[in-house]
Amino acid sequence: MDDLFTTFRQHAEAAQSQVVEVADWPAAIAFASGLAEKELVLPATLAEELLTDAGTELDLLKFRSPDPDDPVRSVADAEVGLVRGELAVAETGSVLLVEPNLIDRTVSMLCHTLVEAIPRDRIVASLDDCATWLSQHTASHPTANTYATLSTGPSRTADIERSLTIGVQGPRELYVVVVG
């Protein structure tokens, strides 16, 4: 497990992600809110889960979720977003975000700084494990849609004179918080 984490961290950092270890979900949330001057944005589904499952006492006033009536504009250019990853891949330092609904996807897509939280036991060794997960997920959802992204580092471009520049349409800063 530690080996997987070390490999994950090495590759994530090579992709310019910042990797942080925390003990539990409240600490993950505290870390993410610490990054935000004003507010933290997180998908409603995650907020609910954290309230019920994680035993976390969330002060909902400090958080905001996308508005179901306008999920895009309500979080466009939000300062900091927090999402939960399904898997983390040690081979590439990637986090697999599974976001079939637009309202969940806007957070990871539009905010300037993104925090991807991933339970330590969800780190897998290779992209092959990720392919297996995707196969099983699709087979068990034969008619539903899938929208899954291996997110690796902040958004970037080298389109102007090959000069690597961080932060284009997607987040400019990416933190991966490993929980547990």
Added chain:
Amino acid sequence: MRPFAERYRAALNDPNVRNGLLGFQRSWRETRDAQIEEAEQLTGSSFSTLRHNLAVMKDAVITDLDAHVAQFRQQAEAHGAIVFEADTAEDANRYIADLCKQRDVKLLVKGKSMVSEEIELNDYLEQEGITAVETDLGEWILQLAHDRPSHLVMPAIHQRRQEVAKILGRAVGQTFDPDDIPAMVKSARTGLRESFLAAGVGLTGANALIAESGGIMLITNEGNGRMSSSLPDVHVVTAGIEKIVPSFADAIDQQRLLPRSATGQPITSYTTFISGPTPGHELHIVLLDNGRRAMANDEHFAPALRCIRCGACANVCPPYQIVGGHAFGHIYPGAIGLVTTPFHHGIDAIAGAQNLCVSCGACETVCPVEIPLAKQILHTRRNVVIEKGLPLWKRATLKVWGSRRTVAAGSRLLSAASTPLRRGDVTALPFKTKQTQWRTPPAIPSQPARSRPAQWQSQPPIAETAVTGRRVLLFLQCLTDRLLPEIAVASAQLLRAAGAEVEIRDEQHCCGLPAFDAGDWDTARRMARDTITALEGVDDIVTPAPSCVVAMVDGYTELFAQEPAWRQRAQQLAGRVHDVAEYLAGPARLPDRSLSAGPSDPITVHRFCQSSNMLGADDRIEQLISELCGVEVVPLPESAICCGFGGFTSIGSPEVSEGILDRKLTCIDETGIATVVTGNPGCILHIRGGAHASGRDLKILHIAEYLAARLPRDS
């Protein structure tokens, strides 16, 4: 699109193109090589195994396209997508335009899609009153500048920052400091945000269509692909049918090589898997044929459908570096563009550009799906010749060169006529032409190699080797015979020093390579038959010209594909013919240090591109020199990159040839070494001429010449 001649001229007149691409090719090579090595360690498999596996996977799809399309379609529909199979570009454009109209959509945002370039979707939509906005930064810059991509992955690689600052400045009403690239990049986020929010349709390409899920894999760095596929209510995917892979596992195998080959990244920022529409949205997948099924049914070109659009073939291509993708290609740039364009846009669209290929074979060495690009480009060239005929000057040259007697008489005549102009190795012409001002023509000796057996017959054996007592037939090669006879003499002396008996035959002339390379396969076949006949009956054939070995081994297989009897004879020849350096490093290997007497000045080695890229020779010449002579070999940067001779390219497109030669000479300058040893006569004529014309005092020697000059002499 403008005619080829105009695009070619424009590229030559813009030094930014070649300068920018030179830097790009060099830095790409470094990062790509490091990443491929990482993939090898990661998987425990070599690059050749990894790419072979990928090719096998893609071939299984290509050979049964219809079944895979059906499976993809069935899965896509099960997940709620609408699949449209477009036979032609018009069908695809019509479908997308109609869809926009039905949904009352006037604005469409686009992620990067080469297929949309192929079908010229933006122009089509514009005529229908629909605005398409490119959201990939490079594509957006080009759209604002009314320009086109010149590279598959780095579309705006030909644009300089100063230009980009102006283009973006006009678009967003801001003044940019050309050195502040982050500020320019930032403007894309603000400049495109409203388009994302207002667009009714988002269009993307697909890096793979996954039959298992009926979904796509989309690889991007900027995050615009996710936004284009998410924010508008309708997502349209355009992709060629050859993009299908059977499973997620196959898509992942492709992902391991694609970004590494494209941008030198192990993975891009976003690798997105989409199947079925987002709830409340629509997903339309336009599967494009546009010549692909015809390609799948063509034995020579079917492997080109394996292409995963990484652009690696352009990133190592010497002519591409000089003129960029607007001239070297059509809509699809680079080597792959030379072979796929006839199927999508007709043979006329590529007739000019395909002449720029120097047949160095570098593209094949980095292709992550093993596409035999060099061979396919020669087939394209042949098809162009069948369709449009050869230019008169090429026809005349091949006609003259095709006859041994004419060449013999002609070279005698030219030798006599040019004697007053001879300056050492070269002929200093009193006038300048486009072909000779940067490369002085060679001196024409009065006596061909075939008249000089006396010069080698006195050479005694100096050691016992595996060829002691063996009869070896020396294939002189036409250029060597007539223009560089001292190389043939040196080769024969070395063979004798190794104990072999050297035989030459009068019937030998030219192997047919010039005609084969020019696309005139009828002439090439005639010359190949003569050569095969002239060289039969001896176990070992050795030649100082590895270019002819490539022609006999690879070229003859193509030439005699339909003639089993000749093919068999060609195969027998291929098994017996050796380049002299290979032979000297193999059975005719002289003992270590046996040639250590002589000058000990360090030398550098230019590796003949085809030897490296097609015959798998690596440091053979370097090893021979250091082991036999004990002389230091200073590494030549980019040693195996072509010198630019490229057969007819140096005559037909001299500017390209000159540019590549200049890259080579500059690398030689960097070593500070004045003696360059190499393995192929064509390179020698070319580099010698270039060194003379540019006033460089360089000695360019064939490996046989270098070694033979060090043979012990009788006192």
